[in-house]
Amino acid sequence: MFATPARHNAMLVVGLDIGGANLKAATSDGAAVDRPFALWKHPERLSSELRSLIESLPKADAIAVTMTGELADCFVSKAEGVRSIVAAVQAAADVPVRFWQTGGEFLVASDAVELPRLVAAANWHALATFCGRVAPHGPGLLIDIGSTTTDLIPLLDGQVHSDGMTDLERLRSGELVYSGATRTPLCAFGSTVRVAGNDMPLAAELFATSRDVHLLLGNLPEDPTDSDTADGRPATCNFAMARLSRMACSDPDEIGNEFLHQFAEALAERQRRIINDALEQVLCRLDHPPHVLLSGSGSFIAERILGDMPNSSFSDVTLLANLFAKHVARSACAFAVAKLAAERLTL
Known part of the structure; x- marks a missing residue:
């Protein structure tokens, strides 16, 4: 292809x-x-x-x-x-x-x-122009979730059909979301999240990123050789737990493993909600349900979002990673x- x-x-x-x-x-x-x-x-x-x-x-x-x-x-x-x-x-x-x-x-x-x-x-x-050939007829939507951002790119008959072209225009239109699979500071998800029935305020510091959430939830693999993290320590579950604990101004033995996993689930759900809100904004401008193309290191986030939506929201879904x-x-x-x-x- x-x-x-x-x-x-x-x-x-x-x-x-x-x-x-x-x-x-x-x-x-x-x-x-x-x-x-x-x-x-x-x-x-x-x-x-x-x-x-x-x-x-x-x-x-x-x-x-x-x-x-x-x-x-x-x-x-x-x-x-x-x-x-x-x-x-x-x-x-x-x-x-x-x-x-x-x-x-x-x-x-x-x-x-x-x-x-x-x-x-x-x-x-460039990515949308090239991959548009996978959805050559009617409306399409490329959802590309990378390390830092999410792109929601409308297509029509295989051609880019976006409202915005610059980052400023795309942010305003919902076609660019500054939330990704690894580099997003968790304090960007909001001031609080709901955990175990209570509001948990988040420290407004670069203590942890989305990578730590997805490491802890098993969405991303550990890499002991990679220290491109908030604290410079390896990208492993143990260190991710320590970084995540700091978002609640605590240590893992103080906050507990069960709460940490609930905390991570709540943060992942908040990220999905942020991206989903932009996705709804883009979808409402399309005349018909689109053929959705999924791309990027964070495509697992998009798959979860689509899985929670009615099937009538899209005509088909293609995971581009299966074609590369x-x-x-x-x-x-x-x-x-x-x-x-x-x-x-x-x-």
């Missing part, structure tokens, strides 16, 4: 998805790699990190780029962020580079810098922009 149409001398393209916390790359023929990178801490290292990422993949004829990292607060503005990322990619690449924009076209570097609002935060658009190889699914936006470039560009 995702094969590039055969043509003479087809290009091999490396797609880059440059975020504020992760760098992802994939080739148009299905090789993929991703790695954490705190852009907001080390913007001066972006070019060397990208060069290393590109060199880990087969030599390409071109590089296609989409980004969200321009929002990192190491930049004074998104326009500055776009300029910096464009410059870093050009310094890292020794082949032609093109940048995806929300008008549905690729731009050369000089145009990308001149049109930063079209290039900024365009990875959702597992390693490619982790870098879906990078793969999408690589495939789009391989299909559309003539250099």
